[in-house]
Amino acid sequence: MSDGPVPAAEWETIVSNVPLVSVDLVVETDDGVVLGKRENEPAKGEWFVPGGTVRKHEGLRDAVERVATTELGCSVAIERQLGVYEHFYDTSEFDDTDGKHYVPIGYHVTPTDGEEFEPDDQHSSLRTFEPPFEFDLHPYVEAYLDDAGVLD
Template sequence: MSEWIPEEEWETIVRNVPIPSVDLVVECPDGFVLGKRTNEPARGEWFVPGGRVKKGEELGEAVHRLANEELGTGVEIHEAIGTFEHFYRTSEIGYEKHYIAHGYHVWSEETDFEADNQHSEIKIFEESLPDFHDYVDKYFRSVDPRNASI
């Protein structure tokens, strides 16, 4: 599995092809888990955990890896909620980004999460969700239409 892509090659990838990724709608006993992003795209916004799929990595493996990397915990995959396209005008390298994101509704028994280097904070939201990116709303609608813009 690939680990690191040199910056020049990453720029070529971002400039020319969509990036396969997984995004996790994490539900736990206290509600839904969101992270406030510190990097582009969507810097400063509440977003679901997730990231790119590495070459040779199956989607389910990526779900478990990213849950461990971004939340420090394992998750149980409840269901695949669909494939989503994300288009961002900004990125860490100055080019527009295009993601083909595979959404998963997952469950964690944890209720205490630590922010990684991509998030300034991780919070659990039970009743009312904060203002968050439009793409997050689409994920919540896919999990349960009643959850949209709780």
């Protein structure tokens, strides 16, 4: 398994040419769902579920735990796998690419070691929201929350 990020030039080649397998987390607490305000493309400025690319030779459950630890600062318990999704974006962090294509696996999770969340450099803020939301959800986030039963 890779221990860190792919070098920028190689990452740009990957983003330009192949879909990215990732895990996205619907983190449900007693107070609602945790969303992060995205600092980078795609979906910059949107409240989005935490998520990240699966690394080579990394199991999906290991990826869920790594993403929770690095993006939220906590451990989580997987309640259930929501399914496989497909996300297409017109933008990416690179100007010369034709957007970004993700194939995320969604997970409904709960924190196991408290509900104090620490944002990483991908998020300007992490907040817990309870439906009804005071803003329009990104369509991909809405699909996750619907499938997790959070919008019921």
